[in-house]
Amino acid sequence: MSRWEPGARERLQAAALDLFAEQGFAATTVPEIAARAGLTTRTFFRHFADKREVLFADDTEMPAMVTKLMAEAPDTAEPMELIVQGLRTMAETRFEGRRAALRHRRDLVRSDEGLRERDLRKRAALAEAVREGFLARGLDATRAALLAETCVTLVTVSIAEWLDRDDGRRLSGIVDEVLDRLRAELA
Incomplete structure (x- = not known):
């Protein structure tokens, strides 16, 4: 996973919004968001407190x-x-x-x-x-x-x-x- 590439926050936001649109907010998990962005869950939590904060x-x-x-x-x-x-x-x-x-x-x-x-x-x-x-x-x-x-x-x-x-x-x-x-x- 390319954890240290620039733009991690933006990639996480884009991945989250795509997943929210595809499967709904409630059905989307943080690990799914991180995986879609090509990042780790740990990286997600460096940028956001929770998925709502996206x-x-x-x-x-x-x-x-x-x-x-x-x-x-x-x-x-x-x-x-x-x-x-x-x-x-x-x-x-x-x-x-x-x-x-x-x-x-x-x-x-x-x-x-x-x-x-x-x-x-x-x-x-x-x-x-x-x-x-x-x-x-x-x-x-x-x-x-x-x-x-x-x-x-x-x-x-x-x-x-x-x-x-x-x-x-x-x-x-x-x-x-x-x-x-x-x-x-x-x-």
């Missing part, structure tokens, strides 16, 4: 990205301005060009209760990072919590609409559209 590993970077974006934003930036700019940045850097893979991931998450639970935990971690960022910027706890939950709802709804469409629109444009709808509802 689908969510990239999400662990999101709270750190939020923290960095908020820390680097000008002190004069308004909270909603931070949210919109942050969502646009994430849309362009983390999601664009990955629509088919993200649709597949969404279908897998919808098919398994444990994956849905993990997805909710990842969303909660993102909301907590946003909340902490606003607290660090001096907002009161209630406002920080409301803005954090609004941010996560905006991104969740925007991504769902983007994945459901095939009209070529960019996610950042859909973020703006969803935000406009929210503003209209609150007016």
Whole structure:
């Protein structure tokens, strides 16, 4: 087995996604994933805590990205301005060009209760990072919590609409559209 070849993580992810598509998430085992990738089970566990993490590993970077974006934003930036700019940045850097893979991931998450639970935990971690960022910027706890939950709802709804469409629109444009709808509802 070619354990030390570069790209082991990507090969494991590709093998896992192929197997999940072929036989379902629940029926796929870690040894099968490793074998399909031409790697060992030990190598799998160097990259992922479990097979669910194959689908969510990239999400662990999101709270750190939020923290960095908020820390680097000008002190004069308004909270909603931070949210919109942050969502646009994430849309362009983390999601664009990955629509088919993200649709597949969404279908897998919808098919398994444990994956849905993990997805909710990842969303909660993102909301907590946003909340902490606003607290660090001096907002009161209630406002920080409301803005954090609004941010996560905006991104969740925007991504769902983007994945459901095939009209070529960019996610950042859909973020703006969803935000406009929210503003209209609150007016």
